[in-house]
Amino acid sequence: MTQPSVKQVWEWLETIPDPEIPVITIVDLGIIRNVEFDGDTCVVSVTPTYSGCPATSMINMDIETCLRDHGLTKIELKQQISPAWTTDWMSDSARAALEKYGIAPPQPAGGPKRCPRCGGDHLEKLSQFGSTPCKAQWRCQDCLEPFEYFKCI
Amino acid sequence: MAVDKDKLLQFLLRIGDSTLVLSHRVSEWCGHSPILEEDIALANTALDLIGQSQMWLGYAAEVQGEGKSADDLAFLRDAWDFRNVLLTELPNGDFGRTLLRQFLFDAFQSVLMGRLIKSSDETVAGIAAKASKEVAYHVERSADTVVGLGDGTEESHKRMQQALEYLWPYVGEMFESDEVDAAMAEAGIAPDPASLREEYDALVGRVLAEATLTIPEGKFAHKGGRTGYMHTEHLGHLLAQMQWLQRAYPGCEW
Numbered sequence: 001m002t003q004p005s006v007k008q009v010w011e012w013l014e015t016i017p018d019p020e021i022p023v024i025t026i027v028d029l030g031i032i033r034n035v036e037f038d039g040d041t042c043v044v045s046v047t048p049t050y051s052g053c054p055a056t057s058m059i060n061m062d063i064e065t066c067l068r069d070h071g072l073t074k075i076e077l078k079q080q081i082s083p084a085w086t087t088d089w090m091s092d093s094a095r096a097a098l099e100k101y102g103i104a105p106p107q108p109a110g111g112p113k114r115c116p117r118c119g120g121d122h123l124e125k126l127s128q129f130g131s132t133p134c135k136a137q138w139r140c141q142d143c144l145e146p147f148e149y150f151k152c153i
Numbered sequence: 154m155a156v157d158k159d160k161l162l163q164f165l166l167r168i169g170d171s172t173l174v175l176s177h178r179v180s181e182w183c184g185h186s187p188i189l190e191e192d193i194a195l196a197n198t199a200l201d202l203i204g205q206s207q208m209w210l211g212y213a214a215e216v217q218g219e220g221k222s223a224d225d226l227a228f229l230r231d232a233w234d235f236r237n238v239l240l241t242e243l244p245n246g247d248f249g250r251t252l253l254r255q256f257l258f259d260a261f262q263s264v265l266m267g268r269l270i271k272s273s274d275e276t277v278a279g280i281a282a283k284a285s286k287e288v289a290y291h292v293e294r295s296a297d298t299v300v301g302l303g304d305g306t307e308e309s310h311k312r313m314q315q316a317l318e319y320l321w322p323y324v325g326e327m328f329e330s331d332e333v334d335a336a337m338a339e340a341g342i343a344p345d346p347a348s349l350r351e352e353y354d355a356l357v358g359r360v361l362a363e364a365t366l367t368i369p370e371g372k373f374a375h376k377g378g379r380t381g382y383m384h385t386e387h388l389g390h391l392l393a394q395m396q397w398l399q400r401a402y403p404g405c406e407w
């Protein structure tokens with residue numbers, strides 16, 4: 001096959017859902033830091049969200065599978081630690097998708113702006129950690145439902 | 154300025170082994186915590202710590218230059234090769250003692266990472282920048298819990314004061330300096346640990362006061378972990394459990 005363009009590779013990567021929050025893609029999440037060709041090898045640089053995030057190896061496997069499915073055979077995945085991932089890199093569409101999915105998107109203020117279910121703003125923190133390292137548990141005092149908040153880092 | 158490779162390796166092992174050993178200790182709570190939220194929080198803390206260990210030990214292995222990986226360092230070294238501070242290998246005790254130990258360590262990490270971000274070694278600075286974001290969450294949570302339990306019921310207060318008396322003599326080791334630290338400070342890679350004490354005491358003093366806990370007066374400090382001179386008897390038992398699978402089935406992967 002002829003070598004695809006870097007733009008084409010990005011488009012393929014944009015179809016890969018986050019393994020834990022399938023409504024956003026790994027590109028939305030901002031963890032793909034670079035795509036380039038080194039000769040005929042496609043080099044993808046990935047940064048972890050949290051250093052011990054167990055989804056990291058899953059994501060690497062998904063990237064490799066996706067690119068192989070599109071005919072690439074020489075693939076190199078690079079882990080890039082610096083600069084450290086920040087929720088600032090998350091796209092606006094991803095933030096909206098998170099909220100629709102029931103996860104309050106990250107806010108610079110350090111806590112959710114409103115309840116993703118009813119929009120209420122009487123909120124309380126239940127725990128600093130949620131079902132994954134990237135989330136915290138909160139509760140809405142208006143509708144009394146607990147919800148997850150994507151931590152701002 | 155070129156730094157002695159072996160000293161840089163020792164420095165990296167001291168941080169990487171401390172986070173690794175503490176991670177294992179914290180993971181022992183998985184499925185046993187008093188409530189679900191705490192169980193999840195502890196498991197997540199252990200996960201962050203193991204992620205940080207992977208970065209520190211990964212770099213340590215690279216500096217060592219013998220073709221080893223972070224996993225090799227974690228699973229194939231013996232107790233006397235570990236350079237973690239003694240505080241991290243102490244048995245968990247009750248939930249309160251576990252969280253107090255976490256706080257005493259988190260507070261140190263938060264001060265240290267803040268300085269390492271400016272390290273002259275790019276890799277050290279990069280890892281510290283990544284870790285510091287996680288450490289900020291850890292220290293906020295462990296401090297909250299220490300205050301909640303210290304300034305809680307009569308029983309929880311009593312247990313936290315006992316825990317503090319047990320753990321406090323292990324705090325001093327984190328601020329010990331030797332020729333490794335001197336070399337790191339000279340090369341601008343890391344601060345002299347002794348220089349972190351004031352900031353640490355201010356942070357810890359504030360939280361413990363709010364928790365209505367009294368810092369013990371004695372200045373005695375157990376040491377020997379970060380130099381590898383002598384660990385407590387607890388480390389061997391911990392490693393036996395942590396390393397068992399790789400030792401029994403070398404190279405096993407899944």
Ligand SMILES: [Zn+2]
Pocket residue numbers: 115116117118119120140141142143144145
């Ligand atoms: Zn609500």
